[in-house]
Amino acid sequence: MIHTKLTERFSLKHPIISAPMAFAATGKLASAVSDAGGLGLIGGGYGNLEWIKQQFSMVDPSQVGCGLITWKIEDNLGVLEEVLNLKPRAFFLSFGNPKVYAKQIKDSNIPLICQVQTLEDARNALACGADIIVAQGCEAGGHGEKRSTLTLVPEVADLIANQYPQVLLCAAGGIADGRGLAAALMLGADGVVIGSRFWASKEANVFPDMHNAAVASTGDNTIRTKVMDIVRHIDWPERYTARVLKNDFTDRWHNNLEQLIENSEVEAQKWQQAWEIGDPKKSNTFVGEAAGIINEICSVDTIIHNISNQAEKLLGRQWE
Numbered sequence: 001m002i003h004t005k006l007t008e009r010f011s012l013k014h015p016i017i018s019a020p021m022a023f024a025a026t027g028k029l030a031s032a033v034s035d036a037g038g039l040g041l042i043g044g045g046y047g048n049l050e051w052i053k054q055q056f057s058m059v060d061p062s063q064v065g066c067g068l069i070t071w072k073i074e075d076n077l078g079v080l081e082e083v084l085n086l087k088p089r090a091f092f093l094s095f096g097n098p099k100v101y102a103k104q105i106k107d108s109n110i111p112l113i114c115q116v117q118t119l120e121d122a123r124n125a126l127a128c129g130a131d132i133i134v135a136q137g138c139e140a141g142g143h144g145e146k147r148s149t150l151t152l153v154p155e156v157a158d159l160i161a162n163q164y165p166q167v168l169l170c171a172a173g174g175i176a177d178g179r180g181l182a183a184a185l186m187l188g189a190d191g192v193v194i195g196s197r198f199w200a201s202k203e204a205n206v207f208p209d210m211h212n213a214a215v216a217s218t219g220d221n222t223i224r225t226k227v228m229d230i231v232r233h234i235d236w237p238e239r240y241t242a243r244v245l246k247n248d249f250t251d252r253w254h255n256n257l258e259q260l261i262e263n264s265e266v267e268a269q270k271w272q273q274a275w276e277i278g279d280p281k282k283s284n285t286f287v288g289e290a291a292g293i294i295n296e297i298c299s300v301d302t303i304i305h306n307i308s309n310q311a312e313k314l315l316g317r318q319w320e
């Protein structure tokens, strides 16, 4: 067993948190992660309350947390309060300034996890009272930014060690096996937040063709882009892009965003139809560079077992 400050504080068997992936991270996925000894998070994403409540109805909220996309909360302020009333195990904010919402979450006695993409974001989240900082590198699947995990994690680790030693740190972005977990701990993290590897699990809400496309891909086949947000009419702040599998759609539009905007009505319809049937050729498969080290779709239990066994061996001793 690998014991860290994260396993201690949250009474976990493994220092592994599953990312609150919009659409994919259902109650089923989150509770499977918690049952296997990690901390599972429901992907509250853009704040569809009906969906979030449905997922919570399937889980023990004292065992699973929830995430929301920070910049989107202001469009629907009631959602934050409703989710807090469900008393999740932890609350995860990412993509935007947590300042306005941090007090409300902390006042509810729910641990606040803030995912950050830069050192400056980390400074801000720490000043807001985050209990866990997640340093997310650009290898990550889904939305993110430009810094890489290998340098962002130790930089944030130093900041925390010097100024906020009570705060925990997790690494995110590109971690999908025991090598990644061991490396993250060596970089100064207390644990990891894993998205893509859990997305590629039997419990995730993902269409089989998208799973198959990811398993057949290498890390080279992914790209950070804005094309999908243009056709979905989701107004993401300029700084964020999302990592998806390359396909004809990204080839056609990634370097022609203005033209895509001009054609967005027609393209949106085609994209949406493909998304609804999980067609990886005509819509986008959200997965990270870790696609290159994900070779099969397995159960959450197997994933966690394999990651932690491999990490223990690599770290060269049994962690007590």
Ligand SMILES: Cc1cc2nc3c(=O)[nH]c(=O)nc-3n(C[C@H](O)[C@H](O)[C@H](O)COP(=O)(O)O)c2cc1C
Pocket: 019, 020, 021, 022, 024, 043, 044, 045, 046, 067, 068, 069, 093, 094, 095, 115, 136, 139, 140, 141, 142, 143, 172, 173, 174, 175, 176, 193, 194, 195, 196, 197, 199, 286, 287, 288, 289, 290
């Ligand atoms: C399919 C998918 C959807 C995601 N959706 C969200 C989301 O809604 N909110 C969020 O904070 N992060 C989201 N992320 C990013 C994760 O929080 C995390 O940073 C990332 O998955 C870590 O990198 P990895 O994919 O290499 O494990 C998503 C990631 C993936 C793969």
